[in-house]
Amino acid sequence: MKTIYILWLRQLKRYFRSKSRIIGSLAQPLLFLVSLGYGFGPVFQKAGQGNYIDFLAPGIIGMSIIFSSIFSGMEIIWDRQFGFLKETLVAPVSRLSIMIGRTLGGTTVALMQGVIVFLIAMVAGFHPYNFALLPLAILVMLLVAFLFTALGTMIASLLSDMQGFQLIMNFLIMPLFFLSGALFPLQGLPKAITTIASLDPLSYGVDAFRTLLTGVTHFGLGLDILVLSGVTLLFLVLGSYFFSKIQI
């Protein structure tokens, strides 16, 4: 328990100490929100789909969470390169608790990012339709953050240096984000795209945010939560397995 706490605390301290990382990770969602939100707003409206900022905001929250949680999870690679990972791996504590502590730390960081982006979106003109559902929305953000941090941890356990990072970025994180329905409605798209979207866990996260924040749903909240929980569990199990196999 103490192990989990101390590793969690470490992630938070590292986060709060790197101001450039905080600013950098908020700039990107802000850019998307403003450029796409205002840029496509009129077209979206004309197509009879309503307010684009309202549609887009949950997607951008999803985006900030997926990026920041996968990065947090992948911090293991840094720790391996700078040597700190050894220090935790020789300690007389279970690898599972190390993995859980780190993952919870990354989750918390990503959740904070998601909440900040939510607030920024409100400034940009986003109106959640029912504030009573906000706590629930934050819980789902937590779940999504946990899922992708676990994924990041799992990937990082399999990589020994930063060389694979670009590959992961372009062939995993970007497609997960762009094909998730974060930026466009999933109705009426070519079959291939909807099929891919339905295999992307982020689609269910974004859909759950949208359901809770704007009242519009695609898969239905029940299915969203079910899929998110199941995939989280899967990534946690795989992540802790691969983490326990790390050699230095």
Place this chain on the structure above:
Amino acid sequence: MKIIEVKNLTKKFKDLIAVDNISFEVEKGEIFAFLGPNGAGKSTTIKMLTTLLQPTSGSIVLNNYDPLRNPDEVRHSFGIVFQDPSLDDELTAYENMDFHGILYDVPKKVRKDRIEHLLKLVELWDRRKSLVKEFSGGMKRRLEIARGLLHHPKVIFLDEPTLGLDPQTRNSTWNYLLELNKEEGTTIFFTTHYMEEAERVAQRVAIIDHGRIIATGTSEELKASSHSNSLEEAFLALTGKGIREEEGTNLDRMRQRRKLFRH
């Protein structure tokens, strides 16, 4: 009583045999020096003893446990100061120490007292609130050592602990270690490239070259068998005078370079 028993231990990295069928034993409470030229396989052996690497073949018993089957019990038994950096640069010196103390379950009161004592010992107490990334190479090294001594394990592994340290710190560190050895019976297993250091403190020495142990015994025995006046001479007589061409990985070359800078 033996605290470390290694039998026919081998580690291969693809084609390279880093550790080649070595066997040795270390007695409880002994101060044991593991010497050898660059790339001989010292760090690789230590990594296998400390559960960081899986052996290709052979067996290890540390404090009656097998690192493969009972890694947690083994991890409870030892402490280690790595050859390479292993601090968190984004934390302060004190936080690095405290983090370690909590991981090793050192009770709060003891932890506080020991951290203060050790940071004073390595003369970092005044800098305890500085982030480690602001430290010089030698200061980082001193912090690594202080951290390695924070919990009092049965066996302590020191992989070139005094590399890049000034004589003052080298001295006070060894005094602390020898005291720990005397009072708590801590077994000390260390590597070094300073032969006079090994000759001064080690009760027994093993010399490893190209992954194989080529001699073991007290410094006196090694000197006598090679007709030398010092351990350094004995070492050179046993391992030859050629400089080791490293055909290691990039990381390895980086390490090598860093070592040069540190000196």
